[in-house]
Structure formats: C-alpha cells, structure tokens
Amino acid sequence: MQNLNNHTRTGLLLKIGRQWALLFLFIELIFFSFMARGFLSLNVFQIIFFFGTAVFLLGTAELFAIITGGIDLSVGYVMGLATIVSAKLIVAFTKTGMGPGLSITLGILLTLVIGLLPGYVNGMLISKLNVPPFIATFSMLGISHGVSELLIAEKAAKNLPQLANTIGNGYFLYYSKGIGFSFFSRPEVARRVKVVEILPNVVVIAFILIAVFAFILNRTKFGQHTYAIGGNRDAAIRSGINLNRHIIKVYMLASFLATIAGVLYTLKYVTGKADAGASSLLDSIAAVVIGGASLYGGKGTVWRTILGGLIIAVLETGLRIMGIPTFDKYIIVGIILITAVLVDQFFPERTYKE
C-alpha cells in the first residue's frame, strides 16, 4: 500500500495516466497517418470498424463477465456456432419456400434464442455448481467447437439468399451529390455520379446494440448489481442481490452478444465458420483490459472497452496497410496489454491508506 501511495501522481500527469489509452489511440492514428499511405480515408476507417465489430461485441460480452470477477472463454466459439446455426437455419427456411426476408428474420431470431443456451449452462455451472468460470467456459468452448464441427461435418452452410449479402455488406447511409443523404438503399443515380457509402449496416447494428448494453451497465439496477458483485461478493449477497440468478443472467448476456457477433458475421460473409470468432477471443479480453477493467472484478466500462478494441483494430489495419506482416501485431498487443495493467498500478484511481 505504501508503495502505491508513493506512486500517486497528482494533477496533469495523473489525468494523462488515467487516459493513456485514449492518448495511445491518438498516437497510433497520427503514426499511421504518416507511415501508412492512404490511411486517412473513409474507406480505411470503415475497414477498421468493420473488422472491429467482432472485437467490440465480444469485448462487451467479456466485459460483463469480467466485471463480476469472472471470465468467458467461450464467446469466440459461441460466435462461431452462431454463424453456423444461423446460416443453416436461413438456408433451411429458404428451402421450405419461405421468402428471403422471412427466412432471414426467422433464422436470426431462432439463433438468438439458441444462443442464450451456452450462457445459461455456463451460468448454471458457475453459480450453482461452483465451477470456476475459467473451467466452465473453457468446457463450453470445447462443446461449442465440437457441436459446430458436427453441424458442418456433412455439409457446409452455403447458398444463403442474396438479401443476406445485401444487408451484411450494404450501408446504412449513402451520400451523393445532388440527392443528398439516403438511408439503407443505394440511391438510383446516373452511372457517372459518385455515391459515397458512409456507414456500413453491420457497424451500425453493432453500435446500436453496444449502446443498449452500455446503457444497461451504466444506468440500470442490473448494471449496478453487476459492479456490486465484482466489487464485494459478500456485500452483494447480504444486500439481497440474488447472486446465482445474476451470474446466470450475466453469462447469458455474454453468450447473447457473442451470438449477435456471429449473426452479423453470417450476414457479412454469407456463410458459417466454426472458428469465426476464435482469434477475436483474446483480442476481446485484451480490449477489456486495455480499457481499464480489472480481472479481479468491479471495474470497467463499455466505452473504454470499445476504445481498447479500437486500439487493436487500428493497429491491425495500419500494419496491414504498411505491408508489415501481422506477426508484429501480436507482439504489440502483448506489450500494450502488460503496459495497461502496469499503468493501472502506477496511476490508481484512489489511494488507499492503512
């Protein structure tokens, strides 16, 4: 404790210390603006957000689990499972003669319901059977992975209706000279007139949902209880919070967000893939930690997690444009991750006294 007190910086330095992630993002942006040709363009930023959606959504899912002092290793493969389930369902509905709109809607809704299941099982194991979150969700990682592979063992899910592609790769907002802004569909213009595609649908959907979950965490009783459980489990129980039920809900919510990420993936790539989210799992944990959450629980916000995710997404895209193999990304993310925790140690939010 004494050590911490010594490191309590005051004023400006402390403020910078607390906001180092934001500062780091700016430095990254400036660096790549100079070093990567064509980095500063609408297109590149769309790519950053496009690639970032999985990390943002899984990061938000992870954040809820981490705030309660847990962890969810299964989100990546639950996302993969969701891509396969939704693709299969949509194809199956289409085959029964349903219209593309209806089959996509039904397929997605059904997937979202199924997607609650892994979270429910995780939550039950963790709360009722006292299985450590790491183990319970790792088991679920294995089970989701296995089930995914089984589902596509016979036949990959292909031939989704064209509409899926239109939604997944379409834009929410277009702009063209003369017509102005238009939503959802590409404006009908003469061939020579340039249409600027501004906001990809997938990104918009993801951010609407992230905003909803940020609201839940910040403004609702549910969010408050989530922090309380992570901060002091005993106190939470004694103040009448139904711990088991809350933990189950948190893991269901994480699973739900992972499923959303999977559904968006299906719309975008028009297929299902078992390991669609595998590489995003660790990125998402990194995003949460870079965003200032603590693995001991009780700390962290959605927007800072997004900030953490952006740092990774910008890094990945920037390096790619520079033609540097993404090997370096792993090294840099590793270093940032450790820096994040060390900075957190050196610039504590409050100082504690004996």
Place this chain on the structure above:
Amino acid sequence: MNSSLALSIERSKTLRVVAKNWAFFFLLFFLILFSITGRGFLSVMNFQNIVHLSVIAILMASAETFVIITSGIDLSIGFVMGLSSVTAGKIIQILYNSGNHSAGFSIFIGISIALVLSLIPGIISGIMIAKYKVPPFIATLGMWGITNGIALKISNGFPVAELPDSLTKIGNGYTLYYKPGGGFSFFGLPEGVGNEHIRDYIRLIPNSFLFLAIVLFILYFLLKKTKFGQHTYAIGGNEDAAIRSGINVKKHLIIIYTLSSFIAGIAGIFNIFQTGIGNFTPFGAMYELFAVAAVVIGGASLMGGKGGILASVVGVLLIAVLENGLLISGVEPFYRFIAVGLLLILAIVIDELFPDLF
C-alpha cells in the same frame, strides 16, 4: 452444495478412494472399453502412439501444474514452445547448412540457445506477477502475444525445414529393440543387421519415452520431495502464511514462471526432434488451455494448493486415450472437444462432492 449428500458419500471409504482417483479409474475404464470396441486399439504400437503423441501435452501439463499449484496460470506456454522450436530450428539450419559444422554440433548449439531463450518469457511474466502484482492471466496473455509474434517473425510464418536427418532418427528412434529369442539391442538394430530385418525386431521403448521419463522424474522429485516443492504448495494454500513464515514468495513465483517457461522450451525441443522441423505454434492450437484442462482433470484446483505431476499425466492420458479410442472406434473426431468439456465439468463436480479430508 448438497452437504448431506456429501456427508453420506463421505462415509463410504471405497467410494471416496474411487472418487479421489476418478480420472485414473476413468482411464482404466476407457482402456478396457476401447480394447473391446476399437479394432487395433489394444496393441503395443497403438499405446506407443498414444504416448508419443501426448509427449508435448504431458510436458505442457507438467509446466502448468507448478503454476496452478501456486494458484496462478500460464497462458504463454503454447507459444513459448513454438518459439523454442523455431529458434532451435533456425540456428541448427544456419549452422548445419553453412557446411562448417557437424549435425551434432549444430543441434547441440541450437537446442542450448533455444532452452536458454525459453527462460526469458517466464522471467518477465514472473517479475510482473510477483513484483508488480499483474494478474497471472494478463501477464502471461501478454507474453502469449509477444512470444507468438517473435516465433512467427523468426520463422517468417513457415516451418523451419532442411534440418539434419539425425533429429528425427533420435526423436522417433527407439531405445530398446527386442528380437524374440534373439535378445535385446539398445538405440538401434544390432551391428551388421540391415534395415530389411527391422520387422524381426519389436521396438520397445521409444527414445521420446526415455527422455520424457527423465524429465518427469525430475519434476516429480522437485515437487514432491524438495523444499522448493513444499513451498510451492504452501504458497498456493496460504500465500500470507508462506510470507510470514519467511518464504521469499516473490522470488519463488519468479522461479515458478521461469520453470514453466523452461519446460515449455523443452517441449519445443521434443517437438523439433519428433518432427524434424522447427514449428511455430498454430494460432488455434490452444496447448495452454488443454494443459490447464488436463491438470484440472488430474485433480488440481485453480484456487491453488493441490495437484501433482503424475495426476496431470493421468489427465493428459485420459484425454489422449479418449481421442485415440474415439478415432479408432470410428466416432467423429469433433466429439473430442465435447468430451474434454464434459470431463472438465465432471472433474470439478466430483471435487465439490468429495472435499479433501486427508
């Protein structure tokens, strides 16, 4: 938990013994089951195959055992192994192909440097965890990224090939050959016997077994018989008590993570001997997570304070036999993931039902 159930179970001593060693009994059960259902399962060759394929997993689990007993976790071991393998590969490749050095010398220098290098990630994680209170999960996750990136950079994303043949000759060779009625021979066929006669000989002990046995014995000894091992358990059981009884917990933790990293480095060396090439660890291999799974199935707790090398080996073998048996019995291999998941949950539930009373 249902304590009355737990109590009534406690009364039955036999049941307790079975429950405490459930992983071992499961292993026996599956061995018998697959011997009946899977053609070709029950053979010396197949068992050698199972162990040969599990060598890496066993080393990984042993590394993780030390860390988990202190209530930590090391997520970096999978990529430290890859780093060690490609580093050794690259150095051997350069030395050997320069034409100035013999295969033996190149291999010796290559593995020595790789082993020394593999200490570094552990030292760094250990210092961060012990001195700067970085949670083990994060420190080793950071090291996970860094070692992965460096291994990929060294290998440029391709396996390091064009290495001397002697690597696989040693790695896949046998310590003991036996000719029925004709006696034993060590490390190769008897002199003057050509390879065409190899079918007359039964190959008994693969070299990898011998080396694995040596490494495991040392680790077992270290954990169970020495002060170091005792302190490892004490730190996991009650870190505060360990500090107050004068154990230098910080130094101990740094050594633990360094040891874990070093064992992963050894695994990388086994890897290069077995495959003859320097392999970086593929992204989705999840060696570290399967190692944690095996250790927990073997009866350790992520809360620390318990676990053992032999128990972890049983955990690895249980997973390996299950995979191998399912494969031979013609079951879809994807069930493997599901099976590991279910085994893990079972391990924890049994642990909850039968609290340690010894």
Place this chain on the structure above:
Amino acid sequence: MGYLIETRNITKRFGGLVAVDNVSLGVNAGEVVAVLGDNGAGKSTLIKMISGVYPSDEGKIFFNGQEADINSPMDALAIGIETIYQDLALAENLNVYSNIFLGREKTKKFMGFVPVLDHDYMHEEASKVLKKLDINIPSLRNNVRTLSGGQRQAVAISRSIYWNAKVLIMDEPTAALGVAQQKQVLDLVNTLKDHGIAVILISHQMHDVFEVADRIVVMRRGEKVGDLVKAETSTEEVVNLIVGSEMVK
C-alpha cells in the same frame, strides 16, 4: 528480576491520530498479561509494534533487559517474539508437521547431494513438541484443513514454541471458537506459562482474561489507563476502566 519483554514510553502516530500514547508495559517470563480495551483503544497497534509490524515513533523496547532494535517482523522473530494472529497463518493444504516446519523445512541429502525433505525427522520433532504442550492431535499427517479450530490454534502455537518463542503474543485466540475448544486453548495458555513463556493476550472476552491472566492492562484512546493484578481486581473495575469510569459513575 527485570521483565523479559518491556516497552518504555512507546508512541505511534498515524498522521494526526495518536494510536498509542506513551505506553510502558512489561511482562515477566512465565507470566500472562492480558491487554484489554475497546475497539480503537490501541491494543492492536501496541502489539504490532512489539512484533515489528510497525516501527514505533518514540520510546524503546527492551528484551531481557537489553534494548531491542525491532524494525521488522523478522527482527522480532529472531529474538523470540512470536505472534499468533487470528488467521493463524497456516497452509490448510499441508499437514500438521509441514505447517510447524513451514519455511524452515528440514532436509536430508538424497544420493549424497540432492537435498530432500526429511519427513521422518519433522514428524518426530513435531510430535515431541505437541507432547510437551499436552496437545492431542490424532495424526500429524492429516492436512490442517481437517482439524478443528482449537487444534489449529494449537498447531500455530506449537510452531512458535518449537522455534523457541520466548514471548508469545496472541490476538483474540478464542474469538472464533466453540466453548469446548476455548477451554482447550486456555489450558494450553496455562501450559505455556508453566514452560516459562511470557504471554501477551489480546482479548475481548472478560471470562478468558480472568481465567488465565496474571495481570490485566487496560487501554483507552491509546493510553494505558490501568495495570492491575488479577487477584486484586474485579470485572466491574476492569469494565469501568475500559469504558471510562466517569461514564459509569
């Protein structure tokens, strides 16, 4: 004969708060001194200075008549001042004798040069010390997890005695125990007295104090307000001192 352990005018401040104010306290070998006081009276801080957790701001500590330079828990342990905290500092996953030897394990040479744990020696030594203190624990190979609260307390005390404690500081030893086990611990304190150990007992339980203490020291707001010989005092007097007699009268 002088005291075995003695504080002379020691003071500890935390910022503006004077936690312990000019306290002098002495304990003879084979004597049990109970320190009583309300929460925040300074009992904990006082014993933490003796056991080296906090350095004192003013005053001196004497051991066996000589000034003792106690700046860390290790310094205190080195001269034979041991503290049994409420949490006992036992590793529950290890057995009884391993806990007694925790951090100071006895080793022997395996194959002439590899140091390995000498389980037999530690087991034997542990049973000797338990026997000396009349402590009855079924098997020293059982994990501490399986022991009762009183037995754990006994293990922690045996550890101190084995490592040559001359002064034993006990912080609320009976607080978390059932009646029968409280009795065991108090019996053990009496045995310690017979072995010439100086015991400083921090307690809230008036009954315990009157059962085993020879002298009773009362603290209030950081100051020593009473130093009474048990035989010459009563519970009323002690309670009055604890709460401040003016309030009672």
